[in-house]
Amino acid sequence: MPVFAQSVCGCFTKEMPFSHPNSKSVCLSSLKTIFPSIGNRKERDTMAKAQKLPSGNYRVRVTDPETGKRQSFTAPTKREAELAALEWLGGKKVNADSRTVGECIDDYINSKVNILSPTTIDGYRKCRRNCLSELCPLPVSKLTQLDVQKHMNMLALTYSPKTVRNAHGLLVSVLNTYSPGTVLHTTLPKMQKKIKQLPPAEQVVAAVIGSEIELPCMLALWEGMRMSEIRGAKRSDLNGNILTIHETVVTVEGQNITKDSTKTFDSTRQISLSPYIMELISRLPEEQEHFTVLSGQAIYKRFSRLLQSNGIAHMTFHDLRHMNASTMLMLGIPDKYAMERGGWSSPHIMKSVYQHTFSSERKLVDNAVDEFFMNIIDKTDTKTDTNSNE
Incomplete structure (x- = not known):
């Protein structure tokens, strides 16, 4: 009764049972991929059919198409003998790579x-x-x-x-x-949908105002910038209040690496900074070119301590960017402008929007976001003044 055996390419072919423990089957489609000449009638004719020997082994004789000389290949199974002959004809070994x-x-x-x-x-x-x-x-x-x-x-x-x-x-x-002949059909664990509860933006703003990482936090929460973009942002990237995001700084194995490109094509963009954020930038030391000189790890640790000291549930620094997206959704900002501000790209919608970055509609969007966060800051300042008077 025929059985199914895994071929060298990873697929399964039906063949008769074999006794040799190291035997492998070969599917014709894989061999044609490895040896294109297999489909050539002339070269097929150079290889005789496998013959079973008295010893129980199989032998295949092949004619060298260049010299006309015969070459014999013997193996415990018919398939192995044919494979050895085909390897020789193809001029290379199947699975010959001995690397780990x-x-x-x-x-x-x-x-x-x-x-x-x-x-x-x-x-x-x-x-x-x-x-x-x-x-x-x-x-x-x-x-x-x-x-x-x-x-x-x-x-x-x-x-x-x-x-x-x-x-x-x-x-x-x-x-x-x-190993292009190896095809995997692995069963993998299913992805789990996680719904993360983020604190209100008001709580986060109140926690970061006046801290040494207020500017990085506001750039993430207010402008939707990534950590690497914040670390790469410089004064020279400003034209008035327009910031061009085109450079990133990341830390790899303890070394800071500056790259003059962003994560994706759509991540290279221009954003309009609010007067409040421009004021924060103006407070930086005159000799400081970058908006922050802290490492990503240092910013994250300070951010975590701020959350803890203010009784706010733990969240990552990158969650500030998600809060920015949620804020724009809450304000009813169209996807086109939300994606444009945050540098998000969509595989379903092809856009070329940079030449229209500061259209009248986009300015209205920026104003709506600025007004939202300024209202939060004003309320926070009012509460602070009230508490201090008491």
């Missing part, structure tokens, strides 16, 4: 160092170190679907579904490059 999974991951990452962002590269290296280390010693040519499935199942015990999926995605990208 770890070596392939390292090579893959290094091949993209100058193309991907520093934080993406750092994320890949952390993923290799923390999530894929147990697979790294295995030869890439011997990695099986079962190896991967068991490893992802183990990761799911301690990591979030997103982290597990990211690790699997990196592994798939590496295999596509270094």
Whole structure:
């Protein structure tokens, strides 16, 4: 009765049972991919049918199309004998790469160092170190679907579904490059929808006003800027109150890296800074070019302490950007202008809006956001004055 066996390409083909423990089946489509000449009738004719020998092994004889000489290949199974012959005809070995999974991951990452962002590269290296280390010693040519499935199942015990999926995605990208015949059909944990409750903007504004990180916090909450964009912003990027966001600063392995590009195409943008934020910038030391000289970690730690001391539930610094998006939604600002202000991009809507950045409609949007936050600040100042008089 026929059984299904996994082929070298990772798919399944139906064949007769075989007794040799190292036998592998080969699907014709995979061989055609590896050896394009397989589809050539002339070269097919150079290989005779496999013959079963008295020893129980199989032999395939091949004619060298260049010299006309015969070459013999013997193996325990018919498929192995045919595969050996096809390897010789193709001039290369199937799964000949003797490198380990770890070596392939390292090579893959290094091949993209100058193309991907520093934080993406750092994320890949952390993923290799923390999530894929147990697979790294295995030869890439011997990695099986079962190896991967068991490893992802183990990761799911301690990591979030997103982290597990990211690790699997990196592994798939590496295999596509270094073992293109390997196709994975791994069952991965389902993504979980999380609804995070953020505190009212009034509470956060009251907590950060007057602190040493008021400017970074306001740029995130009021203007929707990312941490890397805030760290990269400079006085020279200002033209009046118009800030051009085109440079980012990130920390990778303890080193600050400045990149003259933003996260996405739409992230490079111009925003109109409110008079309040311009006043905060004017208070910076004259010799200070950047809006902040603190590291991302230093800003985050100070922000966390401010929240704790004011009795506000923990939130990340990046959540300030989400609060900005929620504020624009609450104010009824159209998606076009909300995305434009925050530098968000959509895969469903293609826009080229930079030439209209400060249209009359956009100015109304900026004014609405400015008015909202100024009202919060005015109320906060009033409460502070009242408390001090008491």
